[in-house]
Amino acid sequence: MWQAEEPLLFEMSSPGRTAFSLPALDVPAAELPAELIRAEVNLPEISELELVRHYVRLSQKNFSIDTHFYPLGSCTMKYNPKVNEATAALEGFARSHPLQPEGLAQGNLELMYRLQEALKEISGFAGVSLHPAAGAHGEFAGVLIMRAYHVAKGDLNRTKMLIPNSAHGTYPASVAMSGFEAVEIPSDERGNVDLAALKAVCDETVVGLMLTNPNTLGLFEEQIEAVIETIHGCGGLVYGDGANLNALLGVARPGDLGFDVMHFNLHKTFTTPHGGGGPGSGPVGVNQKLLPFLPCPLVVKEGDRYTAITPEQSIGRLKAFHGNFGMHVRALTYILMMGEAGLREVTYNAVLNANYLKARLEQVYPVKYGRTCMHEFVAMGDIAEGVHTMDVAKRLIDYGFHPPTVYFPLIVHEALMIEPTETESKETLDRFVEALLKIAEEGRENPDLLHNAPHSTPVGRLDEVGAARKPVLCYRG
Amino acid sequence: MSYVANTANDQQAMLAAIGVDTVEALFEVVPQAVRFPTLELPRSLSEIEVLAEMGRLADENAEANHYSWFLGAGAYNHFVPSVVPQLQMRAEFYTAYTPYQPEASQGTLQAIFEYQSMVAELTGMGVVNASHYDGSTSLAEAAIMSVNSTKGKRTKILVSPNVHPQYREVLKTYLQGTDLRVEGDEEPANDLAALTGMLDKETACLIVQSPNFFGELEDLEGLAERVHGAGALLVIHTDPISLGLFKPPGAYGADIVTGEGQSLGNNLNFGGPYLGIFATTDKLVRKMPGRVVGQTVDTAGKRGFVLTLSTREQHIRREKATSNICTNQGLIALGAAIYLAALGKQGLRQVAELCYHKAHYAAAEIDRLAGYEVVKRRPFFKEFVVKCPKPAGEIARQLTEQQILPGYVLSRSYPERSHELLVCVTEMNSKAQIDQLVRALKEVA
Numbered sequence A: 001m002w003q004a005e006e007p008l009l010f011e012m013s014s015p016g017r018t019a020f021s022l023p024a025l026d027v028p029a030a031e032l033p034a035e036l037i038r039a040e041v042n043l044p045e046i047s048e049l050e051l052v053r054h055y056v057r058l059s060q061k062n063f064s065i066d067t068h069f070y071p072l073g074s075c076t077m078k079y080n081p082k083v084n085e086a087t088a089a090l091e092g093f094a095r096s097h098p099l100q101p102e103g104l105a106q107g108n109l110e111l112m113y114r115l116q117e118a119l120k121e122i123s124g125f126a127g128v129s130l131h132p133a134a135g136a137h138g139e140f141a142g143v144l145i146m147r148a149y150h151v152a153k154g155d156l157n158r159t160k161m162l163i164p165n166s167a168h169g170t171y172p173a174s175v176a177m178s179g180f181e182a183v184e185i186p187s188d189e190r191g192n193v194d195l196a197a198l199k200a201v202c203d204e205t206v207v208g209l210m211l212t213n214p215n216t217l218g219l220f221e222e223q224i225e226a227v228i229e230t231i232h233g234c235g236g237l238v239y240g241d242g243a244n245l246n247a248l249l250g251v252a253r254p255g256d257l258g259f260d261v262m263h264f265n266l267h268k269t270f271t272t273p274h275g276g277g278g279p280g281s282g283p284v285g286v287n288q289k290l291l292p293f294l295p296c297p298l299v300v301k302e303g304d305r306y307t308a309i310t311p312e313q314s315i316g317r318l319k320a321f322h323g324n325f326g327m328h329v330r331a332l333t334y335i336l337m338m339g340e341a342g343l344r345e346v347t348y349n350a351v352l353n354a355n356y357l358k359a360r361l362e363q364v365y366p367v368k369y370g371r372t373c374m375h376e377f378v379a380m381g382d383i384a385e386g387v388h389t390m391d392v393a394k395r396l397i398d399y400g401f402h403p404p405t406v407y408f409p410l411i412v413h414e415a416l417m418i419e420p421t422e423t424e425s426k427e428t429l430d431r432f433v434e435a436l437l438k439i440a441e442e443g444r445e446n447p448d449l450l451h452n453a454p455h456s457t458p459v460g461r462l463d464e465v466g467a468a469r470k471p472v473l474c475y476r477g
Numbered sequence B: 001m002s003y004v005a006n007t008a009n010d011q012q013a014m015l016a017a018i019g020v021d022t023v024e025a026l027f028e029v030v031p032q033a034v035r036f037p038t039l040e041l042p043r044s045l046s047e048i049e050v051l052a053e054m055g056r057l058a059d060e061n062a063e064a065n066h067y068s069w070f071l072g073a074g075a076y077n078h079f080v081p082s083v084v085p086q087l088q089m090r091a092e093f094y095t096a097y098t099p100y101q102p103e104a105s106q107g108t109l110q111a112i113f114e115y116q117s118m119v120a121e122l123t124g125m126g127v128v129n130a131s132h133y134d135g136s137t138s139l140a141e142a143a144i145m146s147v148n149s150t151k152g153k154r155t156k157i158l159v160s161p162n163v164h165p166q167y168r169e170v171l172k173t174y175l176q177g178t179d180l181r182v183e184g185d186e187e188p189a190n191d192l193a194a195l196t197g198m199l200d201k202e203t204a205c206l207i208v209q210s211p212n213f214f215g216e217l218e219d220l221e222g223l224a225e226r227v228h229g230a231g232a233l234l235v236i237h238t239d240p241i242s243l244g245l246f247k248p249p250g251a252y253g254a255d256i257v258t259g260e261g262q263s264l265g266n267n268l269n270f271g272g273p274y275l276g277i278f279a280t281t282d283k284l285v286r287k288m289p290g291r292v293v294g295q296t297v298d299t300a301g302k303r304g305f306v307l308t309l310s311t312r313e314q315h316i317r318r319e320k321a322t323s324n325i326c327t328n329q330g331l332i333a334l335g336a337a338i339y340l341a342a343l344g345k346q347g348l349r350q351v352a353e354l355c356y357h358k359a360h361y362a363a364a365e366i367d368r369l370a371g372y373e374v375v376k377r378r379p380f381f382k383e384f385v386v387k388c389p390k391p392a393g394e395i396a397r398q399l400t401e402q403q404i405l406p407g408y409v410l411s412r413s414y415p416e417r418s419h420e421l422l423v424c425v426t427e428m429n430s431k432a433q434i435d436q437l438v439r440a441l442k443e444v445a
Helices: A048-059 A082-088 A104-121 A135-152 A171-177 A197-200 A224-233 A288-293 A326-361 A389-398 A426-445 A447-451 A465-470 B008-018 B046-058 B083-088 B106-123 B133-147 B165-175 B190-199 B222-227 B240-245 B283-285 B331-369 B392-399 B433-444
Strands: A125-128 A160-164 A181-185 A206-212 A237-242 A260-264 A284-286 A297-302 A305-309 A378-382 A415-418 B157-160 B179-184 B205-209 B233-238 B256-260 B276-280 B293-297 B301-309 B383-387 B421-426
Touching: A048 A237, A048 B083, A048 B106, A048 B331, A082 A326, A082 B046, A082 B383, A104 A125, A104 A260, A104 A284, A104 A305, A104 A326, A125 A447, A135 A206, A135 A237, A135 A260, A135 A284, A135 A288, A160 A171, A160 A197, A160 A378, A181 A197, A206 A224, A224 A237, A260 A465, A284 A288, A288 B293, A326 A378, A326 A426, A326 B008, A326 B046, A378 A389, A389 A415, A389 A426, A389 A447, A426 A447, A426 B301, A447 B433, A465 B293, B008 B331, B106 B240, B106 B276, B106 B331, B133 B157, B133 B165, B133 B205, B133 B256, B133 B276, B133 B283, B157 B165, B165 B179, B190 B205, B190 B222, B205 B222, B205 B433, B222 B233, B233 B240, B240 B331, B276 B283, B283 B433, B331 B383, B331 B433, B392 B421, B392 B433
Parallel strands: A160 A181, A160 A206, A206 A237, A237 A260, B157 B179, B157 B205, B205 B233, B233 B256
Antiparallel strands: A125 A284, A260 A284, A297 A305, A378 A415, B256 B276, B293 B301, B383 B421
16 A cells, blocks of 8 residues: 555645646637636646546555455445456447437437346346436435336325335435334344244335345345245335345345335445445336336337436436446446346346355354354454454454455444455455454453554555544535 | 355355355255245346447447437536546445444545545534435435434425526425425525515425526525524535635535536436535534534544534434435545545636636527527526527427437426526537537527
8 A cells, every 4th residue: 555645635735736638719718707707717727647646646545455355244245346447448338428319329328128028037026217326316216116006006005114123224314314213123132034934014104114135134034935924914015125136136135025125236236336425226126016107217218229317207307317337337238247147147146255254253242142154144243351343343454355244234243244256266265364363362362453554555444533623625725 | 247256165065154055055044945045036137238238228329428418407527537536436446335434444444534535614504424325315315414413393494496497496395394385485486585584483494406497596695694684594505616616605604505516427327326516514514314423532642534414324323323325425525535636726716617607608609590589597607598489398399300409308207397408518629610510500490
């Protein structure tokens, strides 16, 4: 990693330096409306080489998939194939405009249509809209679709959305944004939704259940059919979270399991890069009875022509234009490269890698729910007196590994949520195991080594409390 | 193709360590009736075949390199300097994730802090977040934040009819499950005077776009005082390129500023991914949705950066969170930061001036044509409305045959405005292209 402090752009600025090249004005200058003009914009003034070095150095202060093993649970940090970037950069995609006439965008619309069809086949749903821009956006779309279904039936008394206590963090907010109330459902001793507790709250006021399967413990719901039947029995709908779809490709289709609606994370399962926090893409799939409510636009094929339509009772538009099209290009590229057999191999190896890591680690890092996991598992990091998960995580950085997701899900004390993905080799997994075992030893013998970690990064542990108490959110000169 | 590293030998060794005989045995928990379905997907293709197939699809589209391009309407053909994608696509940036572990993510964190700083300067606002999905979702979240800043007591959202029609749709989608109501935007005659006349004790905010959907710079002088006088917030949606030249929303007293950041060094991409700019005042910072990066120090006193103010977010007080956004458009914000730094103080001004002068030249030339009239209600930046002698859709079709995309046919959003075209001119349009457009319009009149 690049260790030296990198100045801020503003601190590098020197009046008169430039890093741009623009054509001279080739038309007569028009009069400017003086009362509307600003004096100046105080942006940095930097030469192009300084600019390049600045960003290259900053990049070298990051862990990333291309540089480090990145077993961040529930984020599916798998390899992002380079061919995806080559196709997404094709001029016909990258330089096309969302409002150009459909007749001049048939390639884009065909691409979207084919991706919709592929996702339908992979998931077992009757329809897919690629429109939402991220997982949480797709989740919001899903909740609005559930709402629209009940409203269309005149069923206006449904206000309760059931959410397992192992759920992803955004559900309550998506539910609140849709005007519903979140009701938490406990987990049973095997990490499943507590079926008895679920049955106890099911009545005619239930909108539905929001369920990740496999859940955030990395466990497949053992009573999935009974859970779904229970919800359907009271007139509710079951929303599935596609965050963990990497565990199910060619293994089980959520639509076949009885889910009514689900979002996909193209940036997890379908290898579009995470980009340091985005952009993602969160298409939403539905079964037959929810088709009329899909967000618009939806691409359909009419004869040999592709066109974007708005379903009759659509929840509407969730962002401007079509969706994160650049991510659609990458995802379809990936699906074409993999084919059916390749996708099943993905899941086989993702689940194999996770169970292998679990088998090698669980003696030292206990796993609360000991059964076979799917693509990830949740261990506990308080492996020695006074040592916490955060210490283990920070020490892993010194060994060259990005830490797993920590302190999530909330139902596991000192959680370390580990998702290796299918693209990691056995050698990498073995090195990761050895590092974690060594860290456990260090934790027993020299816990301060962990408390003060990381030791190898450009900065040590940062004062997050101070940052929040007196926020400095931009350069003040 | 497989990106899997495990060989058959590796798999056997791993299965032995797990204590099962086959990989299939790991899936016994899946109900048997639905386990291992056959997927009707095409067979796996080689990279050569995939590149050919995707190339074929890409070639079926018109794109801005091979047309004279005057289509904007919320997505703009601006120049992307070579340095932007080259740096943005550093693997260490684009294959990282949300900087949850700040010690291993200082690159991403500092880059976002610098993005926030430059956009704060550009908009004239005190605080900028790490970005939203696009301009439209920024705007919807601004409306919700306005309501929340009144503790939910004010439920009316006043919106100018000159706000992008798709953005107004998005706002209504976001609000459909709430008791909040949008007013003002369905009546085209509602100018700012009429809208301020609708302010009342129920009003959480007034949302104005400037330059508006039709390219005009709204008269923002004194507007904030009138809005604040009614106890509401002023939300201004803007075009960041215009801020290279024009007074920023902060100078007019805006409480929240949103914008579409696609113009800042990002490709058109058929509509996404784009960049939702979101800025507010220091006073309202704790009501702001979305990720934000703050400066702090490490245990040795060295400067460093972290995600901060996360108590506003879902993972701390889940049900109290008022927005479900849990990511940002990190890579696009990075691209915007590189763009702003590359253009710098002088370059952004030049881009904005090129747009302004070229657009005004085009408008003057078109206005001179018999049968055409440029609408001149307000000063404009890079887009303007042209009234045509025949249906604008027909004109657009005819010009397309000459590799010219003359603009946005307004009847697509406003059926009654059948003869109007929204023309956009940027620094990418040469005088020769503008003259070609003017000649072609004359010929088809």
